[in-house]
Each structure stands twice: as C-alpha cells, then as structure tokens.
Amino acid sequence: MKILIVEDDEMIADVISRGLSRAGYQCLCAYDGLEAAGLLEEHRYDLILLDIMLPGADGYELMRYIKDFGIPVIFITARTRLEDKVKGFRLGADDYITKPFELAELTVRVEAVLRRYHKLQDKISAAGVEVDTLSRTVRKNGRPVELTAKEYELLLLFLRNRNIALYRDRIYEEVWEGEFDPDSRTVDIHVQRLKKKAGLEDSIVSVRGVGYRLEAPET
Structure with missing residues (x-):
C-alpha cells in the first residue's frame, strides 16, 4: 500500500510517515501542493493524506485535481471549523482529521478508508x-x-x-x-x-x- 503524505510541516510529515511505515505502509512525503501534483503524475497511490494550508496550491485546490485520479483522500488539518469540514467532504474527502491527533487513531482511520475501497489486505x-x-x-x-x-x-x-x-x-x-x-x-x-x-x-x-x-x- 502506497500512501502520499502532503504536509508542509516536515516534522509532522516525518512522524506520520514513520508511524504508518511501522504499520507496513510505503510512504512518500510532499511538502507543497505543486510538488504533490507532480508526484501524482509520476506514481500511483492507494491513499493521500492531505493538509489544507499548503504553499504552492492549498489542499482544497489540490483536492479538485486529485478527483481525476480516483484516489481516496483523508484531510489532516488544524482547521476545526464546521464549514471547513463540510467543504472538505463536499470536495470528495473520505475522512477529515483535525490536529493534534494520535497516530493510533490515524492508523485506524487509514485502515477503514482502505478497507472501504477494498484495498486493504486482511x-x-x-x-x-x-x-x-x-x-x-x-x-x-x-x-x-x-x-x-x-x-x-x-x-x-x-x-x-x-x-x-x-x-x-x-x-x-x-x-x-x-x-x-x-x-x-x-x-x-x-x-x-x-x-x-x-x-x-x-x-x-x-x-x-x-x-x-x-x-x-x-x-
């Protein structure tokens, strides 16, 4: 399972990557929206973890681009307002996690989304x-x-x-x-x-x- 982590905070991206790697996932990190768009053209991913506040192109803009690839997305963001969550889901996100979060919860949610798309091997x-x-x-x-x-x-x-x-x-x-x-x-x-x-x-x-x-x- 290949996961693309799109997060401009390198420390947070590294923590997520290490945690999911220990769970057996192959992770790649992108630190701005334009870099992530380029990686989508080069590789195939099973899931994308997407921050909203990104340089280059924000998460909402990138979400519109991702829809053409048919890849499930989980937003991971510090934005906690209801309107932000509603906008994320209306754009097609499969889940929405607010920071700070526990790695155990993130791993379970990743598993749930992948299972929903019949990607996860039981x-x-x-x-x-x-x-x-x-x-x-x-x-x-x-x-x-x-x-x-x-x-x-x-x-x-x-x-x-x-x-x-x-x-x-x-x-x-x-x-x-x-x-x-x-x-x-x-x-x-x-x-x-x-x-x-x-x-x-x-x-x-x-x-x-x-x-x-x-x-x-x-x-």
Whole structure:
C-alpha cells in the first residue's frame, strides 16, 4: 500500500510517515501542493493524506485535481471549523482529521478508508505463513503460531517486503520505534526467534553487510 503524505510541516510529515511505515505502509512525503501534483503524475497511490494550508496550491485546490485520479483522500488539518469540514467532504474527502491527533487513531482511520475501497489486505501470506491482520493471528501450514508483539510486527514487516533486503537499522526503527544502535543484537535475536517459531529457517536469509530478506514467491 502506497500512501502520499502532503504536509508542509516536515516534522509532522516525518512522524506520520514513520508511524504508518511501522504499520507496513510505503510512504512518500510532499511538502507543497505543486510538488504533490507532480508526484501524482509520476506514481500511483492507494491513499493521500492531505493538509489544507499548503504553499504552492492549498489542499482544497489540490483536492479538485486529485478527483481525476480516483484516489481516496483523508484531510489532516488544524482547521476545526464546521464549514471547513463540510467543504472538505463536499470536495470528495473520505475522512477529515483535525490536529493534534494520535497516530493510533490515524492508523485506524487509514485502515477503514482502505478497507472501504477494498484495498486493504486482511490476510497476508508467504512461505507457508498466513497472518490475519484483523484478529492478529498467525498460522504456519494451518497450525497456530504464538508470537510476541514485536515478533508479530517483525513478521509483518518481512511479509510486506518479501524478496527485499531490509537493513538492520530500518528493521529496528520500524519495529522498535527508536534509533538503531549498531552494537545491539536486538534485531538478530528477534529474527532468530521468529525464524524458529514460524518455521522460516530456510526463508528468512541473512544478507551480508545489510540485514535480512524474506525469500518467497510473489503471489
């Protein structure tokens, strides 16, 4: 799932991007309306998170342009007036979130909009492992697998990035939400535990000088 975040406050954009990346989404940021319009011409997105007060072209102007692409939009803005919300919905927005907000709420709303458009995968599988993201259950060849919260998030990261080499620092930052310490063995220990519990000893491989990769045929 690819999400375009259109937000002129780089700190807020980065917080949103990091949070949704940890949830398994691929995020790209644009910091003004004209930049976002250009990115829409170059790439296809599953969802757009759109601020209203933007340089170049504001969110309302950009919303009229987005309608031609048929991409769902969630407004994220400091504008709390009823008339602003009404205008946003009349322009075609699928949801409207006011700042400040909690990442947990944003993630749930993103999931709701994507599910409404039948874009969200409730079940993800590879290498004999199936994850049901609604019930947060894991099965290996039909048998239940008990994982800790971090092991579950680590498995989702691998499944959503199958056949892609993941650097240890990216794994740590997305699963543990902190700055990576090169001397830490946290990532390696959890990967080994996950491989054993989920029967992925032959599927999750080490990539020298990088980290790990889940090798599995694309389905």
